[in-house]
Amino acid sequence: MAPSKKKHASCQPCIIPGGFTVLSLQFSSDSVAQHSMYVKEHRVRAEKSSRRPLDRTLFVLNIPPYCSEGVVKDLFSQFGSVESVELRDHPGSFQESGPRLSRFFRPAGKQGFKVGYIVFQNSSSLPAVKSHPHDVPLVVCSEQRPVATGVQKWIQQYTESFIHPDKLLQIVDTFMQDYDKRKEEEAERQKQEAEQQQEEEEGWVKVTRGHKGAKARPRSEAANQRTLQREIRKKKRKELMNFYTWQHRNTQKEHIAELRKKFEEDKQKIALLRAQRKFKPY
Structure with a gap:
């Protein structure tokens, strides 16, 4: 009997150079074509955001356009509970750029392949x-998770583009409340900095209590810089002009020579005045 040409499943992960694991993606169970995504544990030392914990975040490349954040969350939920999903056009550190806007006030996103950051609730999911x-x-x-494509997707997007006026008013009110709160906090912060600067100009530096065992220090970086500048100026005033002994001796010699020269000039002036003085008793 001739050997079967059908390839058996290897049941082994495919790892490529760079440490990425290849995941096959199929749009539906009856689709012939498959798509490849590349996943890797997110370990960036420069990442300081708490939104991407290093032990629970998965970095994904080559996410197709028809996969939204909800679809990606459902796909990876089979490996464990997903806490959050972030899709971006390019990889990069997480940056808070102002308040989070509603989708109705954000510009249309780029339709193309994306990169993603998936945060699981447990590190065992990676x-x-x-x-x-x-x-x-x-x-x-x-059937449990239908994904619209083509004309159906366009119709769905067009339908979702409409918003009820009451809901829009609620979104705007919430945004304005957050905006007013941020403005008040900014004004209070500027007021405190102005008061602190005025106190420092008068010779007082306000300090705050740190953690136990820590020394008190000025509250802001600007206060630290001003204190350092004052110390530098004070040190320069106290610094001796002639530090070495031979410099001090030469300076004294020059000073004595100058005094002697001035003394001789004064003697000549006095002799000249005496010669010019005329005494006439009669």
């Missing part, structure tokens, strides 16, 4: 994703 077999694709669209 090894489960990286050990997923390459021959077992993840199915995007199913």
